[in-house]
Amino acid sequence: MATPEHRPDLRASDADREAVANQLRTASEDGRLDVDELDDRLAKVYAAKTYGELEPLTADLAPDPPPPPSALANWRVRWGSWAATSVLLVGIWAIVSVTSGDLTFFWPIFPIGFWALGNIAAMISGDDGTQSERSEGHT
Structure with a gap:
């Protein structure tokens, strides 16, 4: 056209x-x-x-x-950062376990679990992360 x-x-x-x-x-x-x-x-x-x-x-x-980022994009970032950090923490745990010669307590469950619970709570409450971005732009 x-x-x-x-x-x-x-x-x-x-x-x-x-x-x-x-x-x-x-x-x-x-x-x-x-x-x-x-x-x-x-x-x-x-x-x-x-x-x-x-x-x-x-x-x-x-x-x-430009239009605000979509809720789906915000959720991808939120869960993507959670997944990347989870892999990093499990990797650290694995290295420590291998170098010590014994399986140590799986401590990554705490940050991984609490972060996942926070993401789930945000999903249930309907907070997709776009509201704070909108309010920051209109001061």
Whole structure:
């Protein structure tokens, strides 16, 4: 599909105009446009016939922020770090057991187990780790 920067002479659809209007409304809500400027730009949006007429109306606005990381990605990181640390701890335990010539007490069960319980508790409570990231960005 052609985009405004590649083919500014192509005619814009109603959906294209509405997308630009929504971007302008969001910019106004964020305080990047005042009411008069929003009204002026919206009038130009709905009068625009081509992508080339739409592009300058949002050129000075920051692009939309990237979407927050998905809950699944956060859980992969959470359980992945748990698994990597678990392997490391079991490796340390194995080296100590081999070098001592006797199987020592399996102490890694405590950090591995408590960390897993914390992850499970977070899953049950619905805490996917995204809330703290969202609140950190809005101070």
